[in-house]
Amino acid sequence: MADYQRLGPAPVGERAREERVRTRDGVHLATDVYLPFDAAGVPDGSPGDTVLIRLPYDKNGEYTFIPLVAEYLVAHGYRVVAQDVRGKFRSEGEALLFVNEVRDGADTLDWIVAQSWSNGRVAMWGDSYYGYTQWAAAASGHPALRAIAPRVTGTGLGEPVRRAPGDRVRAVEMGITNMYPLTHFAGNDTFHWEPDWSRRDFAVQAEAFQSWAGSRSISYDQWVPHPVTLPRFPNGSPFAGRSVPVLHTIGWWDNCAPLSWADVAEIRRRPGWDAHHYLRIESIDHENYRLHEAPGDRTPERSEAQIRALLPAMLDPALDFFAVFVRGEGSPADIPRVAWSLAGTDEERIAPAWPPAGTQRVTRYATAEGGLAAERPDGEAECSWVHDPEDLVPSSAPDAFSYLLHLPDEAPIGAREDVLVFTGPPQPADADLAGPVAARVRVRSTGPVLDCFVRLLDVSPDGTALRIARGQQQLHDAQEPGTLEIDLGHVGYRLRAGHRLRVHVSSSDYPEFLPQPGTGGDPWTEGIDTVPNTQTLTIGGAEALALDLPVLNGVLA
Structure with a gap:
């Protein structure tokens, strides 16, 4: 238990x-x-x-x-x-x-x-x-x-992703979403517990908890299995x-x-x-x-x-x-x-405003050789990886809410075969980034649903990597290619001389986000049966992976 x-x-x-x-x-x-x-x-x-x-x-x-x-x-x-x-x-x-x-x-x-x-x-x-x-x-x-x-x-704050019919692009569900009403809103008291993340029967584990607690969480029942919106x-x-x-x-x-x-x-x-x-x-x-x-x-x-x-x-x-x-x-x-x-x-x-005056948008493109280039590669190419629900890309910090407590080095995640890595050249001098970051990716999958995670890292000369921005989106009917405009949030960051920018692309970040089982089933209620999917990303040409960056001071390598 x-x-x-x-x-x-x-x-x-x-x-x-x-x-x-x-x-x-x-x-x-x-x-x-x-x-x-x-x-x-x-x-x-x-x-x-x-x-x-x-x-x-x-x-x-x-x-x-x-x-x-x-x-x-x-x-x-x-x-x-x-x-x-x-x-x-x-x-x-x-x-x-x-x-x-x-x-x-x-x-x-x-x-x-x-x-x-x-x-x-x-x-x-x-x-x-x-x-x-x-x-x-x-x-x-x-x-x-x-x-x-x-x-x-x-x-x-808090409510689950709404699944509008016919909408191919949606947000990726955080792992904490259904857990929050089962810990902080399951009654007057707070309950500290976590699912066994090595199992995928999350809904079954939720029922076991509520049976132990002797009462049901009203909010959980409003959200699972079919989210109901209350004003x-x-x-x-x-x-x-x-x-x-x-x-x-x-x-x-x-x-x-x-x-x-x-x-x-x-x-x-x-x-x-x-x-x-x-x-x-x-x-x-x-x-x-x-x-x-x-x-x-x-x-x-x-x-x-x-x-x-x-x-x-x-x-x-x-x-x-x-x-x-x-x-x-x-x-x-x-x-x-x-x-x-x-x-x-x-x-x-x-x-007086955000982003600060003088910020310039600079675009960097992924290359087939694993680089980040200032010029869009002419020839279109593709990179593929396998999303295996039984071997998921791990979340870098054990608790997403206290990321800086752990201050993880994210470089080792890039050594996995199911993570694509693109690295820019060393900075000749300091450069300050200030404003929104966005990525455009063209992807498809052999499965019905594809989650795409894009992480922007600062790689030090010693090889360690700090995540400075991130975003993710979900593509449905993913056997047909789709272009995702992924918001990576905002940055206010000094990239030091000798450091490099790096991008990680993957299909999971577990358990911070619920993983796709590969079948198209709901990850919370139908995640037990799994199927590996092959994911494909376009590199170069008109649909090249592009990263928009806000440069306030200095020159980006």
């Missing part, structure tokens, strides 16, 4: 006072209130600005260290409200992903402004799902919400209503960054939101590990001292933002519209 662990609520902290917020349908949400203390050590109940944090991961638990976050924010003069979302830990109601957060966020804001310690001005802060709850509260249009600071998140936002969009100022933080190595960039693109189409949108891009992953970090701090279990040392980087940008948009101190012009980390250096740069 799998190792199932149930994690219940941690004790309420000494500095918190737990309240029960009643929602419009009578459900009570467990809510901690942190107030400043006066010189005599007595809670200061005078009115002040409030920061609200709504999360499903236990407002008192070690994982999110909210009591330490609250302590830091209170020390800067804020009242802090931390709440278990509906159905989680001490809160009542059903554990149901996403759909109640707009209403519950608005009801909580109503409750806050009615308290004697509130002056009616509220901001929100948080990562991942508790970044999502900020977008949801903003979508309610509540007038008390003056600013939000969502980090490493997206309004399209998340009024009018179908988080950006349909009144805008609020947003400090929007994205991590270069966050596995959820594609969701963040999708929101950036949508906000640009909404003038009201775009006018109040401020972007931060940092050299972090989803769990806030940093590219440039002392080896002693790159640990899976951070100590309290390490967490306290991390808080200024996590919270000070939001505090500066709230000072302007909540407290009215200073001017919006004091906040840079874009602040971005140039990875590979310790520089933080500012710009």
Whole structure:
């Protein structure tokens, strides 16, 4: 049997006072209130600005260290409200992903402004799902919400890929998708467990877990085997209503960054939101590990001292933002519209827009000899490899959410026969990349469905390789050739002299993404029976594999 662990609520902290917020349908949400203390050590109940944090991961638990976050924010003069979302830990109601957060966020804001310690001005802060709850509260249009600071998140967080009939090109399903409701939304508690990834009977293992837990996950049953869409936002969009100022933080190595960039693109189409949108891009992953970090701090279990040392980087940008948009101190012009980390250096740069002015698009083409060339090869050629569902290309990091904790060398993956490798010449001098990266590939398969993964790497002179961008798409009816336009996300990266760019192309990245069984069956429910497929990629000619790169400074070899 799998190792199932149930994690219940941690004790309420000494500095918190737990309240029960009643929602419009009578459900009570467990809510901690942190107030400043006066010189005599007595809670200061005078009115002040409030920061609200709504999360499903236990407002008192070690994982999110909210009591330490609250302590830091209170020390800067804020009242802090931390709440278990509906159905989680001490809160009542059903554990149901996403759909109640707009209403519950608005009801909580109503409750806050009615308290004697509130002056009616509220901001929100948080990562991942508790970044999502900020977008949801903003979508309610509540007038008390003056600013939000969502980090490493997206309004399209979590739900499975929708399979529109007749659409040949789709996204590739992440392995975590169906696991999330089976771990974090399978009841009030959190459950720690993983499938046996060496087996392909994922749906069977999910049923075994729910039998052990004694209850079913509502969200899982909505998604498997046929995903059902429930409305998340009024009018179908988080950006349909009144805008609020947003400090929007994205991590270069966050596995959820594609969701963040999708929101950036949508906000640009909404003038009201775009006018109040401020972007931060940092050299972090989803769990806030940093590219440039002392080896002693790159640990899976951070100590309290390490967490306290991390808080200024996590919270000070939001505090500066709230000072302007909540407290009215200073001017919006004091906040840079874009602040971005140039990875590979310790520089933080500012710009009026993203990508920065002066970025030029440069295209590199794969060659039949395994190179990356500035000129498109004239003659068309093909490269083939075998996608064997019984011998999948492994994911480079054991946990996709903490990629920079592991900081894997991806060069060995390129030694596999089922990974195509294309490497550019050494850089004669440093070059800075800043902006979107995209690949165009022409592929086909002997099987009905082909997953195409494209990874962009920085190869050091010692041969080690760091992944700096990636993207993937799925082609259906793949016996007929299809051209995929693959978004590899954005980069802000210094490619050093003597380093090379490298591209990996493959058909699996397991278990971060669910693998194709080769039969056309659903990988989660029908992945037991497998068939190897031969995949073919076009090199050269009009359909050559092409990689578009954004060069800000320097010359790309």
